[in-house]
Amino acid sequence: MSGEGQAAGQGKVVALSGGIGGAKLALGLKRVLAPGALSVIANTGDDFEHLGLTVSPDIDTLVYTLAGVSNRSQGWGREGETWSFMSALEALGGPTWFQLGDGDLAMHVVRSDRLRAGETLTAITADLAQALGAGVTILPMADRPVRTKIETAAGVLDFQDYFVRLRSEPEITGVRYEGAEAATLSDAVAAALGHAALAAIVIAPSNPLISIEPILAVPGMRDAIRAAGVAVVGVSPVIRGQAVKGPTAKMMREIGLEATAAGVLARYRGIVDAFIADPDDIPALEGHAGGVTLVGANVMMKTLDDRDRLARLVLQVAAKVAGGRATAGKT
């Protein structure tokens, strides 16, 4: 399959991604693709306004990870971060439930200042990513604010309130993406998905409910993905019923979904052509694949090699699916 992987490696690739898990695969894709070949459509559903600053956690995790300045042990934030701001904020009686590192603050301050001046999140993100040397085009899923809201028996929570302040503890009854109906595809997202050299679209192993589906909720996104006419390859964020990180499995269960790779695939029905999951999860998927090519592989990314290996596999699978389609078209 290495020839197929290299073939996909010549074209452009778009990945849909949330933060930590998706950023790992994005880093692998960056490393195995030609320079400039990767664009990542980043979830902005968990962006929020805090202390007058617009914080974009997934964009920043992607920028830091791809630029090689991320804190690898915690998965978010910057390596070598300092915390004087938080100490001073605490002394002033300010809110301390959301950690803002001193260096990280520069991203939020610059972003907020430029947003207030009327610039688009797309333009700002491009500059921030370039300034730090991400080497990847990072595209906010939309320029208009879309805000993921978590529905619980006790009421609707802002996403970061649920996720960070309440540590994902409340039982959820639903998830919605406020503002999604008014959002539109940015020119940059439309151009990336419509690019003539596009070879594959990747759904990164991120939480479907709070990372991928907010992206898919932007009007026109699903259509643009289908219209791209390239292989769409999903990677399961759930391994043997466990999320690699975060509350994915818990959230899926609470809203009545199967907290398995099969449960994830069910959310991507009609979107993905191929789905990569842990080999142990493949048997349970086989009855419900509905034409989706299933690939069993280790999707856990602990090392840099793991990221590269999974990225290569994703591209190989995409090439194989595309090749199968081309063959089918010829017969």
Place this chain on the structure above:
Amino acid sequence: MSGEGQAAGQGKVVALSGGIGGAKLALGLKRVLAPGALSVIANTGDDFEHLGLTVSPDIDTLVYTLAGVSNRSQGWGREGETWSFMSALEALGGPTWFQLGDGDLAMHVVRSDRLRAGETLTAITADLAQALGAGVTILPMADRPVRTKIETAAGVLDFQDYFVRLRSEPEITGVRYEGAEAATLSDAVAAALGHAALAAIVIAPSNPLISIEPILAVPGMRDAIRAAGVAVVGVSPVIRGQAVKGPTAKMMREIGLEATAAGVLARYRGIVDAFIADPDDIPALEGHAGGVTLVGANVMMKTLDDRDRLARLVLQVAAKVAGGRATAGKT
């Protein structure tokens, strides 16, 4: 005079102050007065909007100095400050001409957030000062923005642009206080100046053009000072033709003023009842005192003892002036 000093020490005192030099005397006054007796009306003419944050340099210098958390060697900012934000900002290509320390940022972020939410600078400053334990009522000269503008042959400059970015190098032709005409006395300033127990008003040794006169430019301020009916004691920021710190002498010369204690006193004519200057500067003042009580003393504050000594002298002079008035009234 110690009895008179103690008498003034029983009442309340209001000081008008800019940043560094004024804050030194304010600290002395705090130390020699009864707890809660001192209010400082702070210059906000050098406040500015930077990166979407409202920065109030003189208020913060006062808060830090009075709370004992200031960086004593540089005169501004916090002791033990870290600078990760500035490094990160520089990496993003952001403006680095104005130094924002990581801890200092908490003040600006909280202030800006609360201003945007519609709170007054007076209310916000009170909370920040209390949180850090300033032990002094710090009152912005006005809640509405007043912005000191520096007129030069090459055009009008924002104050911080002139002062920090251009290091006070351009030759100035004038100074104006934009927005002053629309500003009003806050209830808190009016209450401090109208307090029944007010014993003295102090004009701290700050730059007259950019620290004291912006305060005096707030409509109603001069009248409220006069109406207070207490001794007003000024302290010269110029010693033998040299400013202790900053561009005071240079600025005064450039707009055609005498860069001496006499030149400073000329600006405070009609405001001060007494003026304290270096003994060497007294002879030149004597011909032009116009009824102002002149006191020669060392006004350089290097040590904490210097601050206490000058503060005690200011209170003694105020008590003496008030005593003289009372005596004059009786005859």
